[in-house]
Amino acid sequence: MGQQGAAREAIAYTLALAVILGVWQAAASYSHLLPGVPQALSFLYDNLGQAGWDTLITLENTVAGFTIAVILALALAWAAMLGGLVEETVKAFNVVVQSVSVLVWSLLFLIVYGFTSRLPAMSVAAATAFPIMLSGTLKGFELSRAEYGELSRMLGLSKTQEFAHILAPGSLPFLVASARSALGAALRISVVAEAFGASGGIGYRLWLYYELHNYEGFMAWALLLVTLMLVLDKLVLERVEAWGRRWTG
Amino acid sequence: MDWVIEARNLVVGAGGTPISGPATLRASRGEIVVIAGPNGAGKTSLLRALAGLADHVEGYYHIRGTPAYIPQSDMLLPWKTLGDNIAFPLLVRGTPRREAWRRVEGVAGLLGLKPHLSKYPREASGGTRRKASVARGLVVGADVLLLDEPFAGLDVAAKGALLEGLRRLAGEGITMVLVTHDLLLASRIADRILVLLPPPRGLSAEYSLRGLGKAERYGVAEEVVELITREGGF
Ligand SMILES: Nc1ncnc2c1ncn2[C@@H]1O[C@H](COP(=O)(O)OP(=O)(O)OP(=O)(O)O)[C@@H](O)[C@H]1O
Ligand SMILES: [Mg+2]
Numbered sequence: 001m002g003q004q005g006a007a008r009e010a011i012a013y014t015l016a017l018a019v020i021l022g023v024w025q026a027a028a029s030y031s032h033l034l035p036g037v038p039q040a041l042s043f044l045y046d047n048l049g050q051a052g053w054d055t056l057i058t059l060e061n062t063v064a065g066f067t068i069a070v071i072l073a074l075a076l077a078w079a080a081m082l083g084g085l086v087e088e089t090v091k092a093f094n095v096v097v098q099s100v101s102v103l104v105w106s107l108l109f110l111i112v113y114g115f116t117s118r119l120p121a122m123s124v125a126a127a128t129a130f131p132i133m134l135s136g137t138l139k140g141f142e143l144s145r146a147e148y149g150e151l152s153r154m155l156g157l158s159k160t161q162e163f164a165h166i167l168a169p170g171s172l173p174f175l176v177a178s179a180r181s182a183l184g185a186a187l188r189i190s191v192v193a194e195a196f197g198a199s200g201g202i203g204y205r206l207w208l209y210y211e212l213h214n215y216e217g218f219m220a221w222a223l224l225l226v227t228l229m230l231v232l233d234k235l236v237l238e239r240v241e242a243w244g245r246r247w248t249g
Numbered sequence: 250m251d252w253v254i255e256a257r258n259l260v261v262g263a264g265g266t267p268i269s270g271p272a273t274l275r276a277s278r279g280e281i282v283v284i285a286g287p288n289g290a291g292k293t294s295l296l297r298a299l300a301g302l303a304d305h306v307e308g309y310y311h312i313r314g315t316p317a318y319i320p321q322s323d324m325l326l327p328w329k330t331l332g333d334n335i336a337f338p339l340l341v342r343g344t345p346r347r348e349a350w351r352r353v354e355g356v357a358g359l360l361g362l363k364p365h366l367s368k369y370p371r372e373a374s375g376g377t378r379r380k381a382s383v384a385r386g387l388v389v390g391a392d393v394l395l396l397d398e399p400f401a402g403l404d405v406a407a408k409g410a411l412l413e414g415l416r417r418l419a420g421e422g423i424t425m426v427l428v429t430h431d432l433l434l435a436s437r438i439a440d441r442i443l444v445l446l447p448p449p450r451g452l453s454a455e456y457s458l459r460g461l462g463k464a465e466r467y468g469v470a471e472e473v474v475e476l477i478t479r480e481g482g483f
Binding site: 148153157166169 | 302324337369
């Protein structure tokens with residue numbers, strides 16, 4: 001992206017944010033429960049330490065779950081390369097996992113691990129990120145194979161060489177693209193599991209403030225979550241994706 | 250005579266039916282054999298069979314030495330530079346990096362590729378990519394090149410440069426089977442032109458161009474074009 005493009009993007013984000021905050025402020029002036037933007041911001045400012053802790057916990061849950069998902073997805077995609085029944089089973093498994101609702105995952109993992117454990121949030125993040133990662137990886141492998149399979153045969157590559165030199169780099173753009181959406185989804189979903197449990201994190205705090213009728217706190221933490229999402233996406237994921245695609249196009 | 254390439258009644262099949270051949274052909278060291286024929290005649294299938302890449306092959310064929318198949322598409326890996334693409338077949342065979350690079354520079358010199366080795370495929374022109382694809386075939390010490398439409402999509406200058414590169418390789422003793430629709434161009438370096446028609450006809454005509462001058466070569470090319478037009482079904 002050129003400098004001009006970057007400037008335009010910054011303006012676009014500022015405008016979008018202004019519209020959303022404007023609507024919020026307008027809504028706040030009609031509702032006696034919904035706090036205004038300044039109140040929420042000052043609450044956030046007064047509780048920065050807490051915000052930092054919650055952010056850390058949520059990030060840890062998300063990243064841990066995401067990492068598990070990536071490892072599982074790569075392992076299964078690698079197994080699917082064997083073809084035949086294994087490949088069909090992996091694909092079917094993916095569809096089944098994908099069709100389980102987040103609500104079910106959250107409650108299920110809470111039943112399994114208990115309410116004070118952080119494992120439910122991590123597991124839900126993993127369960128959300130996993131199908132996205134697996135679909136992207138499978139697609140990347142398939143397309144690389146279609147495009148460079150003949151080359152592997154021409155050069156007589158072994159399965160391991162084909163994986164290391166052709167499938168892995170060939171599917172990198174798909175991997176980073178799906179990592180971007182998987183990590184985003186994991187973050188949005190892990191807070192749901194946090195809300196049902198009692199182990200801290202942004203989601204837990206959102207639910208707590210809601211229960212306590214502390215709507216300033218609620219809006220402040222909602223803002224915190226959105227900011228975290230945007231920062232993660234713009235400053236980290238987008239760059240990683242651009243790196244993974246550097247030789248395409 | 251010691252043939253570098255020899256095939257007798259070679260038939261390539263797919264799904265139980267023949268898609269190419271029968272083909273009977275021979276080539277001696279340093280010879281350039283051009284194969285022409287209508288679309289779908291089985292030229293690519295014949296080359297893949299000679300390269301050992303086809304699944305269903307009947308008849309006899311033998312290649313003395315190491316063949317390299319240069320496919321219709323470049324199949325360069327976009328995440329590697331042209332140099333690394335050319336070195337790739339050596340590196341996966343365990344050739345040390347230093348030795349691999351020495352050989353890459355050798356073949357690159359032969360084809361006029363040296364200034365382009367650090368480019369990525371998307372930064373190189375189509376002609377340069379084609380040459381890189383040829384170089385990747387050569388680098389393993391191939392003494393037989395099986396080229397599938399290497400001139401397709403190249404401009405006049407790139408075609409000329411590649412043609413010169415191929416002529417030089419033939420001078421070094423490399424034997425070539427060259428599939429092309431560009432007969433006027435190919436006639437400039439061909440020792441023989443063979444016409445392949447769809448099965449069951451297979452390889453149907455052979456023209457020798459050895460010792461002919463430029464004008465006579467063009468005359469033969471015209472004749473082949475006429476034959477293909479007549480037999481091609483249009
Ligand atoms: N794997 C395959 N299965 C079935 N049919 C095939 C297969 N590969 C090629 N064919 C058929 O075999 C015939 C010969 O194909 P081939 O690609 O060898 O032709 P060609 O002479 O190279 O044509 P062109 O000039 O268009 O490149 C075509 O009719 C094609 O459709
Ligand atoms: Mg072809």
